[in-house]
Amino acid sequence: QVQLVQSGAEVKKPGASVKVSCKASGYTFTSYGFTWVRQAPGQGLEWMGWISAYNGNTNYAQKLQGRVTMTTDTSTSTAYMELRSLRSDDTAVYYCARLLTASDAFDIWGQGTMVTVSS
């Protein structure tokens, strides 16, 4: 079946970087894009950006420009999200989701990765 499986929880110190992976299976990897969405504890959903698995084109949320990089590895059907210069307010669950390009909707979601930023 179609699924996205994310890497495990991370604990980082302020100023460090984190890289979360999202392995896809059950469909043709390059036929869809990926989006990344985060959710701080007790808060709503925040869109971080998206990447085409076909050509690697990206579009990041203005708020995160310069700190976030999204990539894909077609050989392993895996998407990655790296966030640098971590701050305490980056503490959140990070989700990857498959992008329905024509509809700008996210139809398959990973299970989420908790990233905690604490000194």
Added chain:
Amino acid sequence: QSALTQPASVSGSPGQSITISCTGTSSDVGSYNLVSWYQQHPGKAPKLVIYGVTKRPSGVSNRFSGSKSGNTASLTISGLQAEDEADYYCCSYAGSSTSVVFGGGTKLTVL
């Protein structure tokens, strides 16, 4: 502050219908038929229930329906069931510079 405005909470009794509104602007909801809705149970990943304003993914109950008028989109759930109790988020494309905006979320309580 979220870009799209949703009521913080709504409630209804089993069997009733409820509607959740999602108000944006002429730069997002009003300009594109690219509104989607997500259901999220506590501790779980969001689930797509409506996309393209009115379309329902395969496997989603036909009790869920979507609509749009001007700058406001709506999600209606008919024949409320206990399992519908969850948080609901609307989402809209907002043009190439902003790209995607979410609503703040609405907590649905089934009484």
